[in-house]
Amino acid sequence: MDFKVIEIKKSVFENNDREADKLREELKENKTFLLNLMSSPGSGKTTTLKAVLSRLKEEYKIGVMEADIDSDVDAKTISDTGVQAIQLHTGGMCHLDAGMTKQGLDSIDANDFDFIVLENVGNLVCPAEFDTGSSKNAMILSVPEGDDKPLKYPLMFTISDVVLINKIDTKSVFEFDDDAVVERIKRLNPKADIFFISARTGEGVDAFCDWLKKEIDEWNA
Amino acid sequence: MDFKVIEIKKSVFENNDREADKLREELKENKTFLLNLMSSPGSGKTTTLKAVLSRLKEEYKIGVMEADIDSDVDAKTISDTGVQAIQLHTGGMCHLDAGMTKQGLDSIDANDFDFIVLENVGNLVCPAEFDTGSSKNAMILSVPEGDDKPLKYPLMFTISDVVLINKIDTKSVFEFDDDAVVERIKRLNPKADIFFISARTGEGVDAFCDWLKKEIDEWNA
Numbered sequence: 305m306d307f308k309v310i311e312i313k314k315s316v317f318e319n320n321d322r323e324a325d326k327l328r329e330e331l332k333e334n335k336t337f338l339l340n341l342m343s344s345p346g347s348g349k350t351t352t353l354k355a356v357l358s359r360l361k362e363e364y365k366i367g368v369m370e371a372d373i374d375s376d377v378d379a380k381t382i383s384d385t386g387v388q389a390i391q392l393h394t395g396g397m398c399h400l401d402a403g404m405t406k407q408g409l410d411s412i413d414a415n416d417f418d419f420i421v422l423e424n425v426g427n428l429v430c431p432a433e434f435d436t437g438s439s440k441n442a443m444i445l446s447v448p449e450g451d452d453k454p455l456k457y458p459l460m461f462t463i464s465d466v467v468l469i470n471k472i473d474t475k476s477v478f479e480f481d482d483d484a485v486v487e488r489i490k491r492l493n494p495k496a497d498i499f500f501i502s503a504r505t506g507e508g509v510d511a512f513c514d515w516l517k518k519e520i521d522e523w524n525a
Numbered sequence: 526m527d528f529k530v531i532e533i534k535k536s537v538f539e540n541n542d543r544e545a546d547k548l549r550e551e552l553k554e555n556k557t558f559l560l561n562l563m564s565s566p567g568s569g570k571t572t573t574l575k576a577v578l579s580r581l582k583e584e585y586k587i588g589v590m591e592a593d594i595d596s597d598v599d600a601k602t603i604s605d606t607g608v609q610a611i612q613l614h615t616g617g618m619c620h621l622d623a624g625m626t627k628q629g630l631d632s633i634d635a636n637d638f639d640f641i642v643l644e645n646v647g648n649l650v651c652p653a654e655f656d657t658g659s660s661k662n663a664m665i666l667s668v669p670e671g672d673d674k675p676l677k678y679p680l681m682f683t684i685s686d687v688v689l690i691n692k693i694d695t696k697s698v699f700e701f702d703d704d705a706v707v708e709r710i711k712r713l714n715p716k717a718d719i720f721f722i723s724a725r726t727g728e729g730v731d732a733f734c735d736w737l738k739k740e741i742d743e744w745n746a
Binding site for chain 1: 565566567593594595596598617619646647648649650651654667669670671673674676677678679680692694695697698699
């Protein structure tokens with residue numbers, strides 16, 4: 305499957321929060337659920353997404369917006385699964401805001417979809433500071449990164465509605481304390497839903513997809 | 526060992542490159558080698574640093590500046606090794622520039638040291654865009670992050686004098702192509718020195734320390 309590449313321009317809006325709320329209202333009216341997916345580089349955003357798409361693509365009309373500073377690697381991976389993808393190039397910018405997200409949504413014809421995923425730039429700092437206008441925020445922390453990350457990047461864990469702990473199939477070679485990480489996340493964000501998954505083996509992915517289906521169906525009702 | 530915590534203020538300088546060059550000249554005059562160490566969250570900056578300190582702390586007077594958005598975890602880890610450390614809190618900022626680095630150097634009394642390490646904020650995007658005034662830039666890519674990272678975060682690989690590929694002891698559970706990553710790094714940055722290491726087992730750390738000793742001795746000659 306082919307995919308478009310969009311060069312995103314810097315936003316001109318002064319008040320990002322206002323633009324984000326406006327975008328969220330439009331998405332709600334059009335019955336399009338937008339998930340903002342964030343993580344460090346290499347935590348497995350694209351692999352997780354592939355595992356989710358294979359489970360949900362018969363049920364929903366799904367589109368994917370892959371944000372990256374430069375390459376087209378991820379949009380190619382996703383469009384190879386048969387799901388419509390576009391690549392957003394941020395031109396060195398370390399995050400997406402609502403205006404930039406809107407540029408992507410206009411390019412993919414957002415109204416055609418029930419469910420759109422925005423794969424944000426790999427970064428635990430800046431994306432946490434900018435509301436993209438998404439319906440929900442999801443983040444991935446992978447086991448190799450360590451269970452201390454909520455202490456060091458607190459805002460990202462605070463603003464995420466759901467936290468996926470990925471690469472649990474590699475636990476034998478890392479020291480990672482499940483209870484400690486849950487306790488640290490819950491201290492920052494008591495309402496966060498937490499799923500332990502392996503995008504590679506599929507373990508735990510069904511439970512996360514059940515969460516997603518519930519959220520999508522509520523949003524699009 | 527105790528450590529100070531410094532709340533870093535936003536820099537007031539308009540021209541960061543000029544400030545960085547000025548800082549580098551001062552460091553050279555004072556015979557202090559400053560290494561700017563960068564990576565994604567959880568790539569093993571602090572563990573690598575511990576492995577390096579245990580090998581070099583008898584030979585050089587070493588100081589460490591740990592930059593973090595919020596926590597004091599890393600400065601505590603380093604000061605427990607007996608090496609003088611300070612914690613720089615960036616207050617949400619995603620990188621350090623030369624002015625912020627200078628605030629840290631003034632707090633640690635930089636002139637007292639042969640070798641200072643600045644552990645930058647865990648982030649592959651923003652720190653690459655700001656010259657800190659360091660003598661050399663080092664970055665860590667860990668095996669779990671994947672061999673495609675030079676394609677996706679090209680600037681970081683372009684501005685680094687040395688690239689450490691860390692966590693090679695976990696290769697059995699990840700697909701990681703050594704030749705491909707070297708080829709991708711060299712295409713961006715033909716002069717980059719590359720070392721494969723495991724900070725945890727110590728494999729490859731001696732070779733990196735030899736590189737460091739040569740660089741420190743040349744700088745401080």
